Amino acid sequence: MRTLVIETATAACSVALIDSGRVVARAHEIVGRGHAERLIPMIAALPDGGRADHVLVDVGPGSFTGVRVGIAAARGLALGWGVSVSGYSSLPLVAAAAFRNRPDADPDTYNPDIAVVMEGGHGEVFMQAFSADLSPHADLASLKPDAARVAVGSLPAVGNGLRWLADSSEPDSGVTETLPDAADAILLPAALTALPARPIYGRAPDAKPSLPKPAAIR
Known part of the structure; x- marks a missing residue:
């Protein structure tokens, strides 16, 4: 096919x-x-x-x-x-490419997992960690940079949201910007x-529906 x-x-x-x-x-x-x-x-x-x-x-x-x-x-x-x-979803796709591209590493220090950090909106990033079989560690989350930095921890990280994690973007940090x-x-x-062809926004909408006005008291 x-x-x-x-x-x-x-x-x-x-x-x-x-x-x-x-x-x-x-x-x-x-x-x-x-x-x-x-x-x-x-x-x-x-x-x-x-x-x-x-x-x-x-x-x-x-x-x-x-x-x-x-x-x-x-x-x-x-x-x-x-x-x-x-x-x-974009997140496991980036993770899959990162696992394929990983160089051979010292088995004593090799971390088999990867964190994907993608640029979100309003100063947040989408973050999700994956094992080598692409099973996620948790649901994807939209996080402020400080929280994302903590969530990433010592995991190797990839994605286009890494510039938001300033402390993780130093040279030779093992961090790679990826699209x-x-x-x-x-x-x-x-x-x-096999996901439905409808958007995964990853964060709550900014606009909230207005509440109906209370009925006037007569």
């Missing part, structure tokens, strides 16, 4: 075609906020215009606008092609690519 993967949850915009467990085509660009303008042309430039039997999309957490752009495109293509659509890449979806187990 050929799968089109869409990744727009951060400043990166990337797409990939995966067929029979192999990445057959990919594109990856740093676009900042230009996902809406670049995504469809990137898909169109893939073999067969990106046509696939299934569409897989990053549902977050990440950029509010980026996540929604990706999901809208995924749903639209799936509807037009008459194929299925599902989601995956998700659609082609890395090939590293995810099936259970992590």
Whole structure:
């Protein structure tokens, strides 16, 4: 089965075609906020215009606008092609790539776990720690930098939110700034690519519904 993967949850915009467990085509660009303008042309430039039997999309957490752009495109293509659509989360994707890229280490000091720290909003970061099999240590959390620094502790950390953790960003600290890449979806187990195609925001909305005004006393 050929799968089109869409990744727009951060400043990166990337797409990939995966067929029979192999990445057959990919594109990856740093676009900042230009996902809406670049995504469809990137898909169109893939073999067969990106046509696939299934569409897989990053549902977050990440950029509010980026996540929604990706999901809208995924749903639209799936509807037009008459194929299925599902989601995956940016956090285990980044963790999977980090585990793949880890250099050999001294077994006496090697930590088998990784913390993913992704840029959130309003001065917070999304943080979640994973074991090598991508099982999470806990639910993802949106944390202030000080709290995230404590939560990360001595774990190796990756993600695009590390600049918020100033104390963990010193040279030679083992910290690596990383953006998700659609082609890395090939590293995810099936259970992590079967999420509903709807956003994971990772934090409560800023706007709260207004309460009804009490009835006037007559």
